[in-house]
Structures are given as structure tokens and as C-alpha cells.
Amino acid sequence: MSTSIIWYLREFLRMEWLRTFLFAKTAPLVTPPYFKDYPLPTGNECTACYNCMMICPAPGAIEVLRHTDHWKPMIHRGHCIRCGLCVEACPEDVLWSGRVLDAKRNDATDLRSWYRLTVDDTLCMRCGNCAVSCPVNKQADPSLASTGTASSDEVIMKIEGGRVRVIHEEKCTGCKTCENNCPNKAIRVARMVEGIQERGA
Amino acid sequence: MIIKDTVCPFCGCLCDDIEVTVEDGKIVATDNACTLGTSKFLGDHRMKSPIRRVGKEWKEISYDEAIDYTVDMLLDADRPLLYGWSGTHGEAQCVGVHMAELLKGVIDNTSSVCHGPSILAIQEVGHPGCTLGQVKNRADIIIYWGCNPIDAHPRHLSRYTRYANGFFLENSFRDRKVIVVDVRKSQTTNLADEFVQIKPGCDYAVLSALRAIVRGKGDDLPRTVGGVQREQLFRIVDLCKKAKFGAVYFGLGLTMTAGKYKNIRNAIELVDELNRHTKFTISAMRGHYNVYGSNEVNTWMTGYPFGIDFSRGIAFYNPGETTAVDILARKECDACLIVASDPAAHFPRPCIEHLAEIPVVQIDPYANATTAFCDVQIPVGITGIDAAGTAYRMDGVPIRTKKVLETAYPSDEEILGSVYARIQEVRQP
Numbered sequence: 001m002s003t004s005i006i007w008y009l010r011e012f013l014r015m016e017w018l019r020t021f022l023f024a025k026t027a028p029l030v031t032p033p034y035f036k037d038y039p040l041p042t043g044n045e046c047t048a049c050y051n052c053m054m055i056c057p058a059p060g061a062i063e064v065l066r067h068t069d070h071w072k073p074m075i076h077r078g079h080c081i082r083c084g085l086c087v088e089a090c091p092e093d094v095l096w097s098g099r100v101l102d103a104k105r106n107d108a109t110d111l112r113s114w115y116r117l118t119v120d121d122t123l124c125m126r127c128g129n130c131a132v133s134c135p136v137n138k139q140a141d142p143s144l145a146s147t148g149t150a151s152s153d154e155v156i157m158k159i160e161g162g163r164v165r166v167i168h169e170e171k172c173t174g175c176k177t178c179e180n181n182c183p184n185k186a187i188r189v190a191r192m193v194e195g196i197q198e199r200g201a
Numbered sequence: 202m203i204i205k206d207t208v209c210p211f212c213g214c215l216c217d218d219i220e221v222t223v224e225d226g227k228i229v230a231t232d233n234a235c236t237l238g239t240s241k242f243l244g245d246h247r248m249k250s251p252i253r254r255v256g257k258e259w260k261e262i263s264y265d266e267a268i269d270y271t272v273d274m275l276l277d278a279d280r281p282l283l284y285g286w287s288g289t290h291g292e293a294q295c296v297g298v299h300m301a302e303l304l305k306g307v308i309d310n311t312s313s314v315c316h317g318p319s320i321l322a323i324q325e326v327g328h329p330g331c332t333l334g335q336v337k338n339r340a341d342i343i344i345y346w347g348c349n350p351i352d353a354h355p356r357h358l359s360r361y362t363r364y365a366n367g368f369f370l371e372n373s374f375r376d377r378k379v380i381v382v383d384v385r386k387s388q389t390t391n392l393a394d395e396f397v398q399i400k401p402g403c404d405y406a407v408l409s410a411l412r413a414i415v416r417g418k419g420d421d422l423p424r425t426v427g428g429v430q431r432e433q434l435f436r437i438v439d440l441c442k443k444a445k446f447g448a449v450y451f452g453l454g455l456t457m458t459a460g461k462y463k464n465i466r467n468a469i470e471l472v473d474e475l476n477r478h479t480k481f482t483i484s485a486m487r488g489h490y491n492v493y494g495s496n497e498v499n500t501w502m503t504g505y506p507f508g509i510d511f512s513r514g515i516a517f518y519n520p521g522e523t524t525a526v527d528i529l530a531r532k533e534c535d536a537c538l539i540v541a542s543d544p545a546a547h548f549p550r551p552c553i554e555h556l557a558e559i560p561v562v563q564i565d566p567y568a569n570a571t572t573a574f575c576d577v578q579i580p581v582g583i584t585g586i587d588a589a590g591t592a593y594r595m596d597g598v599p600i601r602t603k604k605v606l607e608t609a610y611p612s613d614e615e616i617l618g619s620v621y622a623r624i625q626e627v628r629q630p
Binding site: 125133145160181 | 231236352365
């Protein structure tokens with residue numbers, strides 16, 4: 001019995017083993033330069049344009065919140081996938097993450113966005129709810145806003161020729177009032193985003 | 202050529218802001234109109250000339266022959282029924298009433314199968330109503346009960362209730378609340394701030410419950426009434442009492458379900474109760490563009506709104522006895538003149554069976570389900586498109602419809618006028 005214990009200790013308490021175990025030499029932990037952490041604030045002022053929220057692909061990952069005298073984007077770490085799109089989309093460089101801002105500046109790239117309105121004519125009843133409720137239309141054409149009768153071509157959309165005609169898509173601010181007030185879900189607002197690079201870069 | 206401010210002759214909204222583009226004697230486009238209005242304006246496949254059934258064939262005949270047939274049919278009849286009238290103008294309806302009186306016949310309009318019960322209730326307890334303009338400019342709460350305006354009156358919400366800015370509502374669709382009461386989800390319920398889903402046939406009970414709450418007797422209510430939670434009923438009454446001006450609109454979901462005119466009576470009495478706390482009005486969502494006008498014309502000429510029987514030599518009115526469905530179902534009627542409506546698409550089967558047995562003349566621009574049961578059909582101009590005339594909007598405002606096209610079709614008034622003149626020659630020589 002005793003011989004077996006000595007054999008056991010001799011077999012397992014070898015000095016080389018203990019040395020390598022206790023004084024292991026591995027490379028030190030260094031954050032690589034391309035590492036993208038959760039976005040952090042740069043200190044620039046947020047204008048609450050919501051570009052970051054609108055481009056974020058992860059549901060519930062970023063929220064622009066109003067504090068007493070300023071706005072600030074807040075990252076929910078459990079939801080954020082650290083893609084860096086919010087950093088890239090922000091026109092004021094409010095957020096910072098890895099090399100995203102540097103790359104954007106060096107390559108002179110940017111994200112351009114607009115809204116596209118599509119109307120499914122087979123679903124649409126031409127009830128005019130979209131054209132009358134649209135806040136941009138209400139500004140542009142008081143007659144449309146108060147009587148449902150379009151009197152100007154400066155509106156985003158109106159009922160013309162028996163269908164909803166989208167005239168000034170570029171005026172759309174993407175509020176989706178029309179989409180939310182369409183009883184048949186015939187009108188859809190889509191935010192289109194395109195990567196652009198300025199010439200000469 | 203663009204014709205502005207045309208009146209749309211489809212539904213009771215009578216939108217008077219339509220821009221119609223006419224090219225080569227045809228309407229090619231409409232602006233501002235909804236799908237229903239556009240398809241009426243752009244309607245095609247009009248009947249070319251009067252037709253008469255000969256054996257199993259249709260034979261084209263002249264207008265004179267068609268009028269001859271109609272006059273003979275009506276003069277031979279002991280109990281003629283003149284039915285329809287909701288899709289034509291007031292002037293033609295006037296001729297119809299004169300004709301019914303001279304023939305000692307029965308004149309009835311489509312409200313006997315639609316908003317007739319509303320009229321019966323109004324006759325009992327009055328009508329706290331108002332024009333659509335009042336609602337647009339003042340109402341901050343709208344209740345749609347048993348109707349789906351998006352399908353039947355598509356521009357009702359955008360022109361008068363939810364979305365249009367009013368004199369006292371600068372930010373209309375944030376300031377107005379919309380409550381929709383229905384037995385199922387519909388396009389309109391998608392837009393509601395509060396959707397009250399009731400069990401079919403429980404309208405009366407729910408209205409009574411609301412009245413009890415307004416009266417302060419809500420503590421006695423059970424946990425649910427007609428499938429609606431007590432809490433929701435209290436919430437609705439609260440919303441209504443807090444409103445500055447409320448408007449209730451109801452459709453056939455209230456008039457033609459169990460309870461019929463008693464439902465409307467209860468709804469009017471609920472509005473009455475609410476008027477002790479704030480201002481509230483109630484109005485019917487009238488369907489045909491001039492069904493209201495038909496009731497008006499009948500009332501000012503005979504004293505009664507529909508189902509008027511002249512067989513006694515004086516006007517006699519007893520809904521359930523002198524209304525079209527009852528007269529046909531009892532097989533009393535021996536000749537029928539149908540003007541601007543489509544009973545074969547809506548009446549019960551025994552009525553249609555009787556229609557198939559008696560001589561029937563239909564005056565209508567298009568072939569429809571009733572064409573299959575009539576002996577002669579006379580195509581006419583469409584009021585508001587190729588004939589002008591007066592129509593009454595769902596809130597009782599008379600509006601003159603325009604003639605936007607020149608066609609050879611005679612108007613309803615002209616055809617009925619010549620039939621009436623011929624009947625006069627015989628009966629009042």
C-alpha cells in the first residue's frame with residue numbers, strides 16, 4: 001500500500017510539471033487595433049436626428065434619450081452586436097468605436113438615406129387618410145388638411161387620377177403617420193440607405 | 202377638359218370636390234375621388250338601348266315602345282309597386298310620388314331594407330343630429346357603431362371625422378379619439394383608439410349598459426355585457442363625458458340586427474343622456490348617395506318617409522305591411538316598377554320568386570341582378586354624370602349634382618315624366 005503512495009507522488013509531483021504549471025509564459029493580453037468595442041461617447045453634442053437608431057440592425061440595442069438639457073444615445077449592451085453602424089451613421093460623430101470614425105474620415109465615406117413610399121393599388125381604397133394625415137402635407141396644403149381636397153402640387157402625395165400619386169417623396173421625414181393610418185396597410189414607408197464615397201478620396 | 206367641384210354620386214358622403222377629366226366625350230380620370238367614386242365615374246358597359254324579354258331572348262326596342270309597355274303595365278295593375286329611388290335625383294323621385302298617387306299604388310324606397318329602422322326610432326324619440334361640417338369643426342370624439350366607413354364611405358374619416366383639421370381642432374388626428382364598435386375586426390377598427398368587440402345581437406344590451414353608467418347606475422352591471430368588459434364600458438363613458446363634442450355614426454350593423462329600431466332608439470337615448478354632460482350628436486351612415494333625398498321627397502309630399510300605400514286614395518304608412526318586401530312576400534303586388542336600385546341582389550328569396558312571376562320594368566343604366574327578373578329595362582343617364590339633379594347628403598344637406606358628359610341617354614326624370622304624362626292622359630283626362 002505504502003509503496004503505491006510513494007510511486008504516486010513521484011509520478012505526479014514532478015518539478016518540471018509544477019514549474020510550467022505555476023509559471024506559465026503566454027503572450028500578454030493586448031487589444032488589437034481593429035477591435036470594435038461597444039460604442040462610447042466622444043463628447044460631441046447629440047442633435048437627436050435618430051440616424052443611429054434607424055440604422056441599427058439589432059432590435060433594442062440603441063436608444064436616443066432625452067436628459068434634462070441634452071440628448072444622448074444609450075447603448076444596451078445585451079442587445080448590441082458591435083457592428084459600428086450607429087457610429088458610422090451619426091453626422092455629428094457623437095459615438096466612437098474602434099477605427100470606424102478614422103476609416104470614415106480617411107476614405108471620405110458616408111451613409112446617405114431617404115424614404116421611399118410605395119402604394120399597393122390593389123389594397124388602396126383612396127380614402128385619402130394618408131394624404132390628409134401627413135404632417136408635411138398639412139403644412140404644405142391647408143386645404144388638403146382641412147377638407148381632404150388637394151389644391152397644391154407641393155404635397156408628398158395626393159389622390160390623383162384615381163390613385164395615390166406620390167409627388168414629392170424627398171419631402172418625407174419618415175414619420176410613418178401615413179402607414180399607421182392606412183386602414184388597408186396599402187402604403188408603406190421604407191428607409192433606404194446607401195453608402196457613398198466623396199470623389200477624390 | 203377638367204371639370205372641377207363635381208359631386209360624386211356614389212355614397213351618402215356626396216363628396217363635392219371631385220375633379221373629372223373628360224376627353225372625347227368620355228371620363229378618363231378623377232382626382233380626389235375614392236375607389237368607389239372613381240369606378241362609378243369610369244364605369245363602362247352601359248346598356249345601349251331599352252331591352253324587352255321575348256321568350257328566352259332579349260330584344261332591343263325603342264324608348265317609345267319601352268314607355269308604352271311601362272304605361273300599359275302600370276295602368277293594368279291593381280296593386281303596382283314603385284320601388285327603388287335611392288340612386289336617382291329628387292326631381293325624378295317627385296314624379297314617382299305623383300305617379301304612385303295617381304295609380305293608387307305603393308311607393309317604397311331602399312331604406313325599408315336598410316335605414317328604415319333608424320327612421321322609425323327617430324319618429325319615436327327624435328334625432329339629435331347635425332351636419333358633417335359641425336362634426337369636422339368641433340367633434341373630439343367619434344363613435345362608429347356597426348359600420349365600416351373605410352369600405353362603404355371611404356372618405357368619411359379623411360374629410361369629416363378623424364383626419365381633417367377643423368375650426369376648433371387644429372391638430373385633428375391627435376386631438377380626436379375614435380371608438381369603433383363592431384362584432385368583428387374591420388379596416389375601420391384598425392384606425393380606432395378604442396375597439397369594442399361585442400357579441401352579435403348584443404347591441405341593445407351594450408347600449409343599455411352605457412346608459413346605466415352615464416346615469417350613475419354602473420355599479421349594478423355584471424362583469425361583462427354582450428362580451429364587453431365592464432372596465433371598457435366605464436372607460437368609454439369616461440371618454441365620452443370628458444369630450445367637448447361627440448358624434449355617433451351608426452350603420453346597418455345596428456339597424457338590421459336583433460332589436461332593429463329599438464337598437465337605434467336606445468342609441469339615440471344614450472346620446473340624449475350624454476347631452477346632460479356634454480354635447481353629443483348621432484347620425485346614420487346613409488348608403489346610396491340620395492337615399493336621404495328619397496326619404497325627404499316622400500316626407501314632404503306624403504308625410505311619410507317610405508313604404509307609402511295610396512290604395513285608399515290617401516297616403517297610408519305602416520312599415521311591415523306597406524313595405525316592398527312584405528308586399529312581394531304576400532304576393533299582393535301584380536306589377537313592379539324598379540328605379541335606380543337592385544332588389545334582386547338584396548331581397549329575400551320568396552320576394553324574388555314573386556318578382557319573377559309578375560311584369561317588372563326596371564329603369565337603370567346598367568344590367569344588374571334585377572335584369573334577370575325584369576321584362577323591360579330602360580337605360581338612362583346617370584345622375585351626377587350625364588344628368589343633373591338634386592341629391593341629399595347623409596346629413597340632410599341638398600347638393601345639386603352636375604352633368605359632366607353629354608350623352609343621348611334621357612334622365613330618370615324625363616322617362617318617368619313621359620310615363621306619368623301618359624298615365625295622366627288616361628286617369629285625369
